[in-house]
Amino acid sequence: MEKFQTLHTTGVPLPFENVDTDQIIPARFLKATTREGFGENLFRDWRYNADGSPKADFVLNNPRHSGEILVAGKNFGCGSSREHAAWALYDAGFRTVISSYFADIFRGNALNTGLLPLQVDDKVLTRLLAAIEADPQLELVVDLPAQTLAVPAWGETVSFAIDPYKKECLINGYDDIDFLVNQKSAIEAYEKQRAWTW
Amino acid sequence: MAYWSTLYSDEDAVFDAEFVYDAADITPMITYGTNPGMGIPLTGHVPSQVPDAEAESFDKSLKYMGFERGESLLGKQIDYVFIGSCTNSRIEDLRAVAAYVQGKHKANHVEAIIVPGSKQVEQQAIAEGIDKIFAEAGFELREPGCSACLAMNEDKIPAGAYCVATSNRNFEGRQGPGSRTLLASPLVAAITAVQGRIVDITQYLN
Numbered sequence: 001m002e003k004f005q006t007l008h009t010t011g012v013p014l015p016f017e018n019v020d021t022d023q024i025i026p027a028r029f030l031k032a033t034t035r036e037g038f039g040e041n042l043f044r045d046w047r048y049n050a051d052g053s054p055k056a057d058f059v060l061n062n063p064r065h066s067g068e069i070l071v072a073g074k075n076f077g078c079g080s081s082r083e084h085a086a087w088a089l090y091d092a093g094f095r096t097v098i099s100s101y102f103a104d105i106f107r108g109n110a111l112n113t114g115l116l117p118l119q120v121d122d123k124v125l126t127r128l129l130a131a132i133e134a135d136p137q138l139e140l141v142v143d144l145p146a147q148t149l150a151v152p153a154w155g156e157t158v159s160f161a162i163d164p165y166k167k168e169c170l171i172n173g174y175d176d177i178d179f180l181v182n183q184k185s186a187i188e189a190y191e192k193q194r195a196w197t198w
Numbered sequence: 199m200a201y202w203s204t205l206y207s208d209e210d211a212v213f214d215a216e217f218v219y220d221a222a223d224i225t226p227m228i229t230y231g232t233n234p235g236m237g238i239p240l241t242g243h244v245p246s247q248v249p250d251a252e253a254e255s256f257d258k259s260l261k262y263m264g265f266e267r268g269e270s271l272l273g274k275q276i277d278y279v280f281i282g283s284c285t286n287s288r289i290e291d292l293r294a295v296a297a298y299v300q301g302k303h304k305a306n307h308v309e310a311i312i313v314p315g316s317k318q319v320e321q322q323a324i325a326e327g328i329d330k331i332f333a334e335a336g337f338e339l340r341e342p343g344c345s346a347c348l349a350m351n352e353d354k355i356p357a358g359a360y361c362v363a364t365s366n367r368n369f370e371g372r373q374g375p376g377s378r379t380l381l382a383s384p385l386v387a388a389i390t391a392v393q394g395r396i397v398d399i400t401q402y403l404n
Contacts, residue, residue, distance in 0.1 A: 016254065017251075023371070027350045027372075030350065050375060073255060079233070079367065080367060
């Protein structure tokens with residue numbers, strides 16, 4: 001997993017609530033054994049017509065908008081639990097999703113993928129969505145160690161919460177397994193001193 | 199029940215919130231939108247008012263479903279009925295469906311499929327002869343699996359078609375690109391398959 005420290009980029013607005021994992025990556029594209037390649041089908045049925053031609057009115061097909069942060073409505077990532085949703089966003093180049101609420105399982109999957117789920121309050125989210133619509137070049141700066149999102153054009157910085165363990169993992173580029181493997185010497189030392197009872 | 203009654207909260211347990219429901223107050227429900235929370239009583243109406251912040255998502259959802267704010271779903275023609283998924287295809291569900299459809303037949307224009315929750319449920323249904331009741335009523339018994347809940351195999355609902363499904367997922371395209379899902383209980387699904395449209399089931403019970 002890639003390390004996440006800071007991110008200096010623009011945002012892509014998706015002003016819908018309850019974006020579910022079936023929209024993020026439809027089930028028919030889940031047949032793969034690695035994490036790569038899902039970005040191609042990210043938001044497949046919102047992004048492309050049945051014949052594969054792009055839908056001009058979908059934001060990912062709009063040349064005005066680009067960037068590594070997806071800014072989406074409340075309750076992002078709800079619905080079926082599928083890691084592929086986080087993988088698809090990551091594979092498509094996103095490194096952060098900003099919303100005013102994340103479905104729990106999506107939040108966990110994102111953190112284990114190196115994708116930061118950054119939760120702000122509803123008011124900040126509404127302002128951000130409007131500001132990005134008005135100015136797609138609006139700079140956004142995420143500072144994970146400081147747990148802040150800065151919008152330089154506003155002269156404002158907002159703080160966000162993150163589980164301290166997952167923060168450490170993201171900063172170091174660890175998923176849960178990497179974290180455990182990294183503790184190997186401590187685990188081995190513990191096993192040596194432990195009196196086995198069987 | 200004896201075992202269940204041994205599973206209780208500590209007397210001094212503290213809850214964030216407590217909700218009390220009387221099951222008798224809950225009438226048969228159906229969903230009209232594209233997330234499981236968008237549900238109404240069968241005889242109710244699609245909400246006509248929603249908070250401003252939710253309006254864009256709400257109207258997007260209704261447009262996808264082909265429904266209008268404030269309308270009743272009663273009388274809407276249904277093309278498919280899917281009784282299955284891990285949510286609602288226990289042997290008890292299949293028995294309830296069989297008890298209703300015995301001696302009846304699905305509507306001609308409806309494609310009705312039943313997918314047992316597991317191989318074990320399928321075997322039990324066959325052992326009880328329920329499979330024959332389904333066959334006579336025109337319901338197709340298919341292999342246990344995710345089937346039309348997820349649309350990863352060939353069990354897909356075509357674009358624009360309406361499906362009453364007993365799963366718990368009704369997101370856009372969930373049952374195939376463009377498919378329109380209305381979630382309901384197995385009994386509501388069975389009655390819908392026979393009537394071919396959304397009805398007030400209390401008028402059609404055996």
